Amino acid sequence: MAEPTAPAAATPAAGGSPAGHLTLEGLTKTYPGQHGAAVRGIDLSVERGSMLAVLGPSGCGKSTTLRMIAGLVAPTAGRVLVDGRDITGIPVHRRDMGMVFQSYALFPHLDVARNVAFGLEMRKVSRSERARRVAEALDLVRLGHLADRRIAQLSGGQQQRVALARALVVRPTLLLLDEPLSNLDAQLRGEMRDEIRRIQQETGITAVFVTHDQHEALSMADRVAVLAQGRLEQIGTPEDVYERPAGRFVARFVGRANLIEGTVAGADGPRTVVELPGVGRVSALGEPRPAGARAAVLLRPHRIALAPATADGPAAGVPDGSSAAPLRGTVLSAGYSGESLAYRIRVGAAGPVLDVERPAGPEATHAPGTEVLLTWDASAARLVDAAEDDRAGADSAPGAADAVPAAAAPHGVTP
Amino acid sequence: MNTHPAGRILRAVLLTLLYLFLLAPIIVVFVESFDDSTYLRFPPEGFTLDAYRQVFANADFRSGIQVSAVTAAVTTLLALVTGVPAALALTRLRFRGRDAVESAFLSPLLVPHIVLGLALLVLFAPIPLTDTYWGLILAHLGVTVPYVVRTVSAALAGADPRAEEAARTLGAGRFTVLRRVTLPAALPGLVSGAIIAFLLSFDETVISLFVSGQSTRPLPVAVLQYVEYRSDPSIAALSVCLVLLSVAAVVVVERSLGLRRSLRS
Structure with a gap:
């Protein structure tokens, strides 16, 4: 599953895209009855085959951003482009996104193989092709031996591998991961971190990964986007974000x-x-x-x-x-x-x-x-x-206390 | 836990007494159903299965069983048809007046059945729905739908809504998600809700007394009228049949799906 295939619904833009595989333009989400926007005008782009970590504290809008990319949340303003093509109006089930959730979100009434096969069934893939690709995907996440287990019999780490296989087996345009490691204990988290990175690099899929954990973001991603209060504070390589923070929020949140x-x-x-x-x-x-x-x-x-x-x-x-x-x-x-x-x-x-x-x-x-x-x-x-x-x-990020009382100064974000 | 022998014996004795207290009426009825007398007495003096034969020979009981079975079956079906979408809406959607709708669905449980029966009689008499199958079914729906809503809601609340989102990202439209992910997750609640609805409807006496009549007399009402004039072991035999029916249903549900789990919410 090296090259993501274009879905039936998607007509790839001619000549590819100069801006990147995935591009967000002024993406904004305002919830009715809520003060301020959850996501405020996010512009970013992700190169083909790279992994972007969206990092921020809880409530910063990172999950909402990911859900807008997936189509689970409709943006109030702005656009989502894949290969330069606007997909903002396309419903979730025709977007061809592979998504992995924090809670794994597996289907408890189906066994491992049928969980993984679900997306292929939706795409009307033939039975023999389905069996072949399910086996391939389970091998990729090293779970080939557990194909007929029930979900309830699996550990958290194994469940997350099934979720990964289920998302990847359909060869989606993008792999979206919403805090995929947060429900795992510390040791498994490290293991899965390497595993997700390995799979992403092996498959060459473009991935967006949401986390509140700076270690995950810095160690897994090619680029890190730091969000605070719905705004994009900085986007850059892990070194950029850590060594050359664009602002004090980034300085304190990352490290x-x-x-x-x-x-x-x-x-x-x-x-x-x-x-x-x-x-x-x-x-x-x-x-x-x-x-x-x-x-x-x-x-x-x-x-x-x-x-x-x-x-x-x-x-x-x-x-x-x-x-x-x-x-x-x-x-x-x-x-x-x-x-x-x-x-x-x-x-x-x-x-x-x-x-x-x-x-x-x-x-x-x-x-x-x-x-x-x-x-x-x-x-x-x-x-x-x-x-x-x-x-x-x-x-209120982890870090040292301010040494000197605050003074007003213009807030400049260096892109 | 308590390994002291005296404590263990005390525990066993107390549990035995508790179960005896709870089961005493059923035991009495069970024993009495094999008596050969023509009136109810305890302890019995003979043994015969005549009482069971009498139950099925009695035309009132036979038609009562038929009325109750038809009513309970249709009630169950309609309770599912209304209760499952209601539970889906209450657990998966956010809308104005959600709490009010939820209270409305559960409120029949709070009103005494005698009040409900009287109210339904006043309402049904002029339509006229009294002494009809539809009148009975409508009346029984009021007291069974809340249970279906409750059991299905509990099952849905225990299911991860993210699984439905995952299905959508994998290419399933809303209806496919409902059929392939949501309803299978709600199945335990659905089945136990159906069985509870059937048993409640089959057993419903007070409301049925008000809205039933000569042509549609459900079994509990037939039994009630029978014992006004006679009390013989055939009533006991009928009771044993009803108890066995209920126990069988509950055992099946408990074994296959876990009734306790689906009742918890």
Whole structure:
């Protein structure tokens, strides 16, 4: 099942599509009686054969977006295009989408093989062809030996494999996965993550994958779209989204983050120097901003190195090149979690509190109350926008607390 | 759990007493149905199967069985025809007044049957629907549809609505989804609802008393009128037949689908 076949209902657009296999244009959904839109004008496109992760907190509109692609939800505005052809008005059952649900959504009254065969029956595939393709799909998900089991006799992981086989056996145009790993326990989740990625790459199918888990998004997808409150905050490669977040929401939602608020002091070549209260001047990479503007510096906890502060001054390396000396801080707490140590460190006497994560083992553990020096690589500091009052709700992502009270600043999303 | 021998014995004794208390009337009737006297007495003194022969020789009982069977069968069918779509709408759709509709469907359970019977008599007499099959069936629908709605709703509520969406993404139109996914999921509730409806209708006495008459007299009413003048073991024998019918139906449902599960909601 390498090349997805065009369904009877779909007449492929001549000459393919320059924009991508799947394109969303201003996709919007407003539910009656609900304040604000669930999905607000999403524009994105997915290349043929690639996997897009749609990442966001619960209620950000990611599932609604996926359901609009599938045709289960009718958009209020905007269009869904496949190969440049507008499919917005085509009903679900003629869209030729393979969908995998969080709850697996298998048919409990049918056995494994008949679950998988359902879509083929709908397409009036002959009995012998059906048997052949069901066997092929079950082999693909490594469940060939369980074809005549009842659904209730399967484990969660096996049920999700059946759901995958059922969606793939019809060779759909797109594979849509709605939180497919959320109902699995941690170990199975990792296994299924690799499995889904393997199958997607083997079949070469274009896939869209919805998740609230940044690890899933970063490790499985070719590109990640981050959604917040129905808006597309950023779309890019996993590295883009993690290393070069377009905004503070993305910085905090994708990975853990220290965001230190301050004022832009000036430029230093391609870098921007920011005055951070209680810290001093720090230079960061990112879209340049005018002097005097509010901005925040992003420091990932694992990018900060620690060294014991000796009595006679700095011993370890120089920090980011702009601050004159390494920062001094006091360890407030140190949490051991096997693989790593999570520190909370106050900078200076009354500066911000930073999260620092160090691998456990090679380094000496810094006990609470001890003084340490904080350093980081020049590329570790990124410039992002400062906190904005009306977006406070979206900021409840995992990550460090804001060090400095919020100040109003225009919210700029870099595409 | 309680492994102490004295505790186990106490438990067994209490359970036996409880079941004896619950089953005592049925046991008495069962024993009495084999008595050879011409009136009901306990304990019995002889043994015969005459009572069973008398039941099926009695023309009133025979026509009563026929009326009840026809009424119960048609009632069951119509209860499914109205109750299943109602349950589908109540569990799968969101619409204004959903709660009101749901209450309306379940409210006959809250009204005493004697009130329902009287109300139906007043309503049916001028049409006239009293003493007709359709009158009986209509009256019985009121008390059976709620059970069908309930059992089918419970089965549907337990089924994953995402499975229906999955079927649609796989190419099934709405009607195919209903036939291939939704109804199979509701089947346990449908079957137990049908059996409950049949038994309730077959057994219905109070409302039937009001709306039935000389030409359509269901079995329970025939029995009632019979015992006004006589009380002999044939009544006991008939009761045993009815109990066995009910038990058989419940056992079949319980074995195949799980009645308890489909009644829970």
